[in-house]
Amino acid sequence: MEASGSRLRIYDQDGVTRVEFLDRNILDEANIQQIGDEVGRVIDANPRPRLLISFANVDHLSSAALGTLITINNKVRAKDGQLRLANIDPQIYEIFVITRLNKLFQIHEDTQAALASFS
Amino acid sequence: MSTQNERVSKPAHGGVPADSGRFVLQSSRSEAERAMQRVLAACSAHQFDPTACFAIRLAMEEAFSNAIRHGNREDAHRTIAFEYRIGEDAIEVEVEDEGAGFDPDAVPDPTLDENIQIPSGRGLMLMRAYMTQVSFNERGNRVRLRLERRR
Numbered sequence: 001m002e003a004s005g006s007r008l009r010i011y012d013q014d015g016v017t018r019v020e021f022l023d024r025n026i027l028d029e030a031n032i033q034q035i036g037d038e039v040g041r042v043i044d045a046n047p048r049p050r051l052l053i054s055f056a057n058v059d060h061l062s063s064a065a066l067g068t069l070i071t072i073n074n075k076v077r078a079k080d081g082q083l084r085l086a087n088i089d090p091q092i093y094e095i096f097v098i099t100r101l102n103k104l105f106q107i108h109e110d111t112q113a114a115l116a117s118f119s
Numbered sequence: 120m121s122t123q124n125e126r127v128s129k130p131a132h133g134g135v136p137a138d139s140g141r142f143v144l145q146s147s148r149s150e151a152e153r154a155m156q157r158v159l160a161a162c163s164a165h166q167f168d169p170t171a172c173f174a175i176r177l178a179m180e181e182a183f184s185n186a187i188r189h190g191n192r193e194d195a196h197r198t199i200a201f202e203y204r205i206g207e208d209a210i211e212v213e214v215e216d217e218g219a220g221f222d223p224d225a226v227p228d229p230t231l232d233e234n235i236q237i238p239s240g241r242g243l244m245l246m247r248a249y250m251t252q253v254s255f256n257e258r259g260n261r262v263r264l265r266l267e268r269r270r
Binding site: 027029030038061062064066067068070071073074091095098099100101103104119 | 142148170173176177180181184188229230235236237238239240241243244246
């Protein structure tokens with residue numbers, strides 16, 4: 001499921017929807033909105049979404065991207081779903097620590113650990 | 120990106136010439152990106168470490184984002200005044216929009232439990248976390264970012 005113009009690679013694996021970014025920089029607000037819309041459609045289509053967002057290859061993100069992740073998290077929780085984040089570069093992870101969002105999100109070292117954490 | 124003043128180069132202590140510029144930009148992402156690339160190139164050229172260049176990029180992103188979105192309200196006919204100075208000791212960037220300004224002290228702390236699930240309001244705290252100093256003019260429409268070199 002990689003629509004033309006999509007900024008994401010989205011596919012299902014063992015009952016989990018995996019989301020990967022095609023951009024190295026998640027900064028531009030128009031792009032971030034598009035990402036939020038794409039993931040929003042995935043959440044809407046699943047009665048109880050199980051979502052794994054991988055940040056492999058992501059070098060930069062902004063507060064606008066954090067905002068979209070929070071919105072995604074709120075939507076997933078509203079449907080009693082599960083959201084996991086993984087493969088976050090240490091420099092990017094620090095942004096999550098500074099904003100205390102490492103407490104809000106379930107963040108895992110790698111894909112394997114994240115997949116194993118779904119109940 | 121129209122150049123208001125030509126780039127000024129003058130020798131700094133220790134040899135590497137200081138670099139500075141002052142521009143008036145159209146209030147758009149693409150203009151902001153060009154301005155940021157200029158600072159980032161100078162950041163590397165002045166041998167600030169990758170952590171410092173990451174920090175200044177992040178802080179500039181937030182400053183431009185605030186200026187384009189909140190200050191100039193996505194109106195591409197408005198402008199952003201942009202200045203940077205890079206020397207031996209520090210990088211300084213100033214971003215000014217045409218908006219009415221805001222009170223930075225009135226921005227709620229996004230790390231509090233009651234605010235943690237609110238999607239907005241983290242730009243200012245990221246700027247403050249990554250910069251040595253963040254200051255505003257009285258009107259609140261001009262931000263000055265300063266990052267000192269780690270010794």
